[in-house]
Amino acid sequence: MGRSRGGLTTKIHVPAEGRCRPLALLITPGQRADCTQFEPVMDQIRVPRKGPGRPRSTPDSVSADKAYSNRKTRAYLRKRGIRYVIPEKKDHKAAPLRRGSRGGRPPVFDKARYKDRNTVERAIGKLKQFRAVATRYDKRGNVYLGTVTAAALLIWLRS
Known part of the structure; x- marks a missing residue:
């Protein structure tokens, strides 16, 4: 557990797939920045193939919010x-403009594909339908991760 203004x-x-099912889980203290956890979460993704072979670890595409808008990501x-x-x-948009032609070209943004980002919000909403996940009574992080994992498994089994 991490300490923030709210306690x-x-x-x-x-990360969630198109049908709002969780693909991987990572628990961090509340004050930890989202963008620092992007790579560890992406490295946990494993989707089994229908036939023989190793599980896929690379999604087709990723939609993320502004918290992940940085060069490293x-x-x-x-x-x-x-x-x-x-x-x-907004502050990232202004920097290349100040540099002029050396600022590089801006990243491409497809509004139609960005509309699918709500699948992550809906997946978190499904997880929080479980009272133990929403209220977080567990004291230890690994026990809470087990609770969230059990909820994710139930989401996968119900769909």
Whole structure:
């Protein structure tokens, strides 16, 4: 548990697939920044193939909110060959304009694909339908992670 202005809090970092089912889970203290946990969460993704072979660890595309708008995240996605839609923060838009022609071209933003980002919010909503996940009575992080994992398993089994 981490301390924030509201008291002791915890964040659940969840990538979700198109049907709002969690693909991986990571628990961090509430004051930890989202963007620092992007790579560890992405490295946990494992989707089994229908036939033989290793599980897939690279999604087709990623939609993220402005919390993940930084060079490191974009470079990580480009290096792995993953298409992404991440809106730029206002202060990030102004910096290349100040540099002029050396500022580089702005990242592409597809509004139609960005509309699918709500699947993550809906997946978190499904997780929080479980009272133990929403209220977080567990004292230890690994016990809470087990509770969230059990809730995620039930979501997968029900769909």
